[in-house]
Amino acid sequence: MSYARATSCASLDALSATSENDALIIICDSLDALPQTYAEQINTHAAIDSRVGKQSALLISEQAPGKRLIVTPTGPLGRDYDDVRRVFEAAKKGIAVAKEAGAIKPALYVHNIQQRPGYEFALEVAFLGANQALWQPLEAREYHGDAISALNTISLVGATDEQLKQVNAIAAGQYAARDLCGTEPERMAPPRFADYCVEAFAGTAVKVDVISDIATIDKEYPLLSTVARASYAVERHHPRVVKMAYVPEGNVERTLIFVGKGLVYDTGGADLKVGGFMAGMSRDKGGAASVAGFMKAVAEAQPKGVKVIAYLAVVRNSIGSDCFVPDEIITSREGIRVRIGNTDAEGRLAMGDLLSEAKEVAKGEVNPELFTVATLTGHAARAVGPYSAYVENGPARKAQLSQQLVEQGDLWADCAEVSRSRREDYDFVQPRTLADDVLSSNNAASAVTARGHQFPMAFLAIVGGLDKHGLDSEQPLPYVHMDIAGSGVEGGDWQHGKPTAATVASLFAKYCR
Known part of the structure; x- marks a missing residue:
């Protein structure tokens, strides 16, 4: 089976344009509290492109791995009817952009969301959402080859070994x-x-x-x-x-x-x-x-x-x-x-x-x-x-x-x-x-x-x-x-x-x- 496996990445600071990853997907609920490393650049783009912060957007970044920075908003998370599927769906959109951009080893970072009640497993859910988007039918893989799935690994920024073990088990089952x-x-x-x-x-x-x-x-x-x-x-x-x-x-x-x-x-x-x-x-x-x-x-x-x-x-x-x-x-x-x-x-x-x-x-x-x-x-x-x-x-x-x-x-x-x-x-x-x-x-x-x-x-x-x-x-x-x-x-x-x-x-x- 050729699903993308979760691998570790210690922190956002460990990523750079020369790291083994070739894209960074940031999932956030708004542009008000972005990670400091990328906040200025993202806000600069948002000032001239109103899509940034409203839909998945690919930015060229000298700091990001592979120079690909993908910002994927979840939208509001605090309303009575919101739940972690907002993160799942954002990850699906973000990984699709990464794949279309040619990335094969993206890193996935969920920013400032896991602290919310009901979102404790937002990072794991984001990874599962990415795999849902990447899955291609068995008949298609047998005809075209597993390469149509393209991505073999997704690095989860900040994930522990125990998180990786659990989420990879769920991904294999799904x-x-x-x-x-x-x-x-x-x-x-x-x-x-x-x-x-x-x-x-x-x-x-x-x-x-x-x-x-x-x-x-x-x-x-x-x-x-x-x-x-x-x-x-x-x-x-x-x-x-x-x-x-x-x-x-x-x-x-x-x-x-x-x-x-x-x-x-x-x-x-x-x-x-x-x-x-x-x-x-x-x-x-x-x-x-x-x-x-x-x-x-x-x-x-x-x-x-x-x-x-x-x-x-x-x-x-x-x-x-x-x-x-x-x-x-x-x-x-x-x-x-x-x-x-x-x-x-x-x-x-x-x-x-x-x-x-x-x-x-x-x-x-x-x-x-x-x-x-x-x-x-x-x-x-x-x-x-x-x-x-x-x-x-x-x-x-x-x-x-x-x-x-x-x-x-x-x-x-x-x-x-x-x-x-x-x-x-x-x-x-x-x-x-x-x-x-x-x-x-x-x-x-x-x-x-x-x-x-x-x-x-x-x-x-x-x-x-x-x-x-x-x-x-x-x-x-x-x-x-x-x-x-x-x-x-x-x-x-x-x-x-x-x-x-x-x-x-x-x-x-x-x-x-």
Whole structure:
């Protein structure tokens, strides 16, 4: 992988026109309190060019490395609605100017911002924003070569060794997540998705196992098998279950167990997506991609005390003579009879049996917490816009897991909203006949369904058996469903927007720092 790695630079004074860096990017909120070394020069330029201080500007400077000085303003930071994403976005603009100017080893300096509450990690966030801007799709890199990314390192002025270790781990994870999410459906068909994971974790502390045998998948994961059924006619589209595990050295104090939705392409199945709504559905694997990305960050950082297990449901929801249809009743791994309401509600089916297995594993682990991560519903994007939506069960709510993740996301430009699981969600999926135990969905789009991103969590809790591990049980198991349908790509553009690797930074900040 060819993402730009963070390197150290002790101070602004250590940089000069002859240093190994070839550009300096200064991120500031205004021109009122600039670093003394460059203040006079920047203000002189601002007096004749009103763009300076309002947008990213390249100045010729005899003092700056490579004689390139890039001033990138964040705009106001103190209003009620401002957050560290202002820094993230400023860094994206600044690094784009540096790259276009020909720089390949820029230094990044965040001035007079980290002291503000909520901006303590502004330097790290700026680096992550720069890497978001620099990422190019895997297919593009394979065709043009890695040189299209151009930058291999970014020096962070004033960063400690510990900051560098952490931010490089997050960047590695986000890079892998973007690759897995953002690659077209043949290049990242299920077998090739699994291959990428095996290669990405080779030689690391994360063990990867891939289940490819169709008979095993049919037996162990009947709901996933149902979704995959129409893809069996095409060998290169055959499903994969990817399992990952990280066991730390020393004592385990907490166990995290993830299930990720990896729909490498979602046609909608028999409930075919029409009217142009199929475009971008190669990114419906964003949940599994983000889980794999978090595992990559874990592999890089090797945190103490935290055991992490991940199950990825990697499958294609194809249309064909053997596709599953509404009204079918499928018996899940948990023994739950599931009536299919809509074949375009396939992600919860793909994850359900893996969540059942994860629950059984969790019962024997130390302080387990379970998560499903998925680009699951249009309703999440409609309800909370560009934010992730976290829906939690009773034990997770009691432990304030989602709220803690939201607070970390606010600090790391990985923002989310908390949603409550309510009785109406369980009522929504109740069976209508004695022939079945649960309904997978209604037959309308989630975006126009009341509580369209909350009720799928109830379905998952039932088919995963977690409804028996609530606050009133002998063994409560905290569970958070993370819907990233609104946050998974930039600008909500699922066909062309860059994947964001949503949840990777928040999870790392909460559990691995």
